[in-house]
Each structure stands twice: as C-alpha cells, then as structure tokens.
Amino acid sequence: MEYGCKGKTVLITGGTSGIGLAAARAFWLDGANVCIVGRDGVRGMKALAEIAGCKDPEAAVFPGLPSGSDTVSAADGLGTAGCGGSGSVIPGTAEDLARLRYIRADVTKPAGCRTAVATAICYGAGRIDILVNSAGVYQEKRIENITVADYNRIMDVNVKGTLFMIQACQPFMLPYGETEKAAAGGAGSGEQGVTGNTCSAAARDRCIINIASDAGIGGNYGCPVYCASKGAVVSLTKALALDLAPEIRVNCICPGDVDTPLLAAQLEAAHGGYTKEDMGASYPLGRIAAAGEVAHVICSVASPANSFMTGAVIPVDGGLTAAG
Numbered sequence: 026m027e028y029g030c031k032g033k034t035v036l037i038t039g040g041t042s043g044i045g046l047a048a049a050r051a052f053w054l055d056g057a058n059v060c061i062v063g064r065d066g067v068r069g070m071k072a073l074a075e076i077a078g079c080k081d082p083e084a085a086v087f088p089g090l091p092s093g094s095d096t097v098s099a100a101d102g103l104g105t106a107g108c109g110g111s112g113s114v115i116p117g118t119a120e121d122l123a124r125l126r127y128i129r130a131d132v133t134k135p136a137g138c139r140t141a142v143a144t145a146i147c148y149g150a151g152r153i154d155i156l157v158n159s160a161g162v163y164q165e166k167r168i169e170n171i172t173v174a175d176y177n178r179i180m181d182v183n184v185k186g187t188l189f190m191i192q193a194c195q196p197f198m199l200p201y202g203e204t205e206k207a208a209a210g211g212a213g214s215g216e217q218g219v220t221g222n223t224c225s226a227a228a229r230d231r232c233i234i235n236i237a238s239d240a241g242i243g244g245n246y247g248c249p250v251y252c253a254s255k256g257a258v259v260s261l262t263k264a265l266a267l268d269l270a271p272e273i274r275v276n277c278i279c280p281g282d283v284d285t286p287l288l289a290a291q292l293e294a295a296h297g298g299y300t301k302e303d304m305g306a307s308y309p310l311g312r313i314a315a316a317g318e319v320a321h322v323i324c325s326v327a328s329p330a331n332s333f334m335t336g337a338v339i340p341v342d343g344g345l346t347a348a349g
C-alpha cells in the first residue's frame with residue numbers, strides 16, 4: 026500500500042511492539058526513514074528484524090546495541106550475516122535497512138524524550154515529519170484498589186510521555202527555516218518557535234498521531250485510570266491541533282481491542298476469565314482487530330493526501346462506539 030511517505034522521517038514511540046511495530050513496518054515499506062522507540066533493547070532489536078521482514082526474528086543475528094550507545098540501525102544492528110547476501114534471514118537491501126533505526130528511551134522522562142528526538146533528527150535530515158505516540162500501558166483495577174504507584178505508572182507513560190514527546194519534537198517539525206530558530210530556543214526556554222499563519226502547503230505536511238483508545242471516548246469496565254489517561258490523550262490532541270495549526274496536524278486514533286502483546290498480557294492477568302473470542306463477540310464486526318488494521322489507519326492519517334484533517338478523533342473499533 027502506498028501512503029506517500031517516502032523519504033519522510035517518522036518517529037514512533039512504542040514502535041517495538043504491537044500497533045507501533047505494525048505502523049513502523051507499513052511506513053518503512055512505504056519508503057520512510059523510520060525510528061522506533063522503546064525501553065527494552067532486546068525487544069527493539071527483534072522489532073527491527075520483524076519490521077525488515079525477517080521470517081523468524083528469533084533466528085536473526087543480534088550483535089546488540091553498540092557498547093555505550095542507545096541507538097542502532099537495522100543495517101548495523103542485525104549483523105552482517107543477517108543483512109543481505111545468500112542465506113540471509115533479512116530480506117531488505119543494506120540501503121533499506123539503513124532507513125530503519127531503534128532508539129532506546131523512556132518516554133516517561135522528558136530527558137528521554139529529548140534524547141530520542143535528538144537521535145532521530147541526526148538520522149532524519151535534521152527534521153521529523155511524522156510523530157506517532159503509540160507507547161502505552163494498560164491495567165485493569167477497580168477504583169477501590171488503585172494505588173498512587175498504579176496511577177503514576179499509567180499516567181506517566183500514556184499522558185506525560187505523549188505530551189513531552191510532542192514538546193521535544195515540535196521544534197523539529199516546523200517549516201525548514203523555523204526549525205533552526207525554534208531549536209536554538211529549545212524546549213522550556215519560553216521560545217517554542219510557533220510562528221504565524223505563514224507556512225506553505227509543503228510545510229503543513231507534518232503530523233502527530235496519538236494512539237488513544239475507545240476507552241478515551243466512552244467508559245470501560247474495570248480500568249478507570251486507563252480510561253482517564255486515554256481521555257486526556259483525546260483532549261490533548263484537540264488542544265494541540267489548535268495550538269500547533271497550521272504548521273502541524275494533530276490527530277488521534279481510538280482503537281478497540283487489538284491483538285497485540287498488550288492484549289495478551291491483559292488476558293493473562295484475567296486468568297482465563299475471558300478470551301479473545303469473548304471480546305470479539307461484543308463488536309458489531311464480530312471480532313477484535315489485527316495490529317495491521319490500525320497501522321493502515323495511522324499511515325492513512327499521516328499521508329500528505331490527508332492534509333486537511335486535524336483535531337480528529339478517529340475510532341477504529343469495529344463499530345463498538347457507533348451505538349453510543
């Protein structure tokens with residue numbers, strides 16, 4: 026599928042798993058320079074192999090992150106035995122693999138967000154065109170059992186991480202002339218570099234996509250903090266769509282249940298109380314989603330052909346919220 030993102034630099038938090046990984050693969054196949062962010066280096070390296078189309082990521086060669094570094098490209102990190110050549114487990118060319126990079130960072134720390142962005146711009150011609158905030162955590166716990174630690178963990182990743190990634194990225198998503206000026210001002214300096222309504226059509230072609238949830242639109246049973254965090258992401262999206270227009274489009278996607286490691290952990294925590302099929306039965310379409318189905322919507326929203334959409338809250342939920 027072509028989305029028109031060839032040559033763009035795309036930074037995806039949570040790009041090492043689930044929805045973020047599926048989006049990373051779709052952008053990479055479209056010809057974009059893709060940087061995926063997560064905390065776990067081993068998971069990050071396996072994600073590089075999976076995105077690159079390795080049939081068996083476990084069997085790919087993993088030299089690991091270079092010593093003292095928090096980033097590696099698929100061309101370097103998957104090892105010579107894994108990159109092209111006969112008997113290769115990685116099908117991409119070295120050039121293709123160089124467009125794919127893992128960055129180790131924790132989005133709950135503003136410094137981690139800045140490091141991720143600084144690393145991505147080094148490999149992205151000094152700018153970021155598309156930011157996807159997919160890093161997220163889920164927990165089922167009723168109100169009477171929630172601790173401050175539970176609250177902080179969920180809000181820190183889902184809300185604080187999203188907000189500070191956007192703050193770190195925004196100066197590098199401005200029109201070319203303004204990027205330098207804003208970067209010199211720096212985050213927190215009071216000079217964020219947002220300019221007037223002067224940008225060209227090409228400059229408007231920058232966008233941020235936040236992954237919220239159907240739980241951010243309506244309520245959901247047994248996960249009030251998660252619902253609150255995703256409701257905050259929906260509101261943050263709308264607020265920033267106003268503040269960052271016309272230079273940067275900001276939209277938000279609200280998936281229903283998606284078959285990812287997050288959902289697998291949810292099922293495990295429920296100790297067999299319900300299955301994927303049980304979950305799917307409540308959907309008008311009769312099933313839960315595959316990560317690729319959400320990735321397709323992410324890439325479509327990011328496409329320059331979609332240049333008039335901002336502030337949108339887009340359910341991808343098999344009709345679940347249609348009745349409400």
Ligand SMILES: NC(=O)c1ccc[n+]([C@@H]2O[C@H](COP(=O)([O-])OP(=O)(O)OC[C@H]3O[C@@H](n4cnc5c(N)ncnc54)[C@H](OP(=O)(O)O)[C@@H]3O)[C@@H](O)[C@H]2O)c1
Binds near residue numbers: 044281
């Ligand atoms: N799956 C669903 O049913 C569903 C439904 C609606 C909405 N969503 C939302 O969709 C997004 C993606 O979910 P998913 O199902 O793809 O989850 P997933 O498979 O569990 O992936 C989560 C990703 O977030 C990263 N991450 C978590 N904490 C992080 C941190 N502090 N710093 C940096 N990265 C961090 C993880 O990498 P590391 O652990 O290595 O850091 C991983 O790459 C989440 O925001 C989720 O709330 C999911």
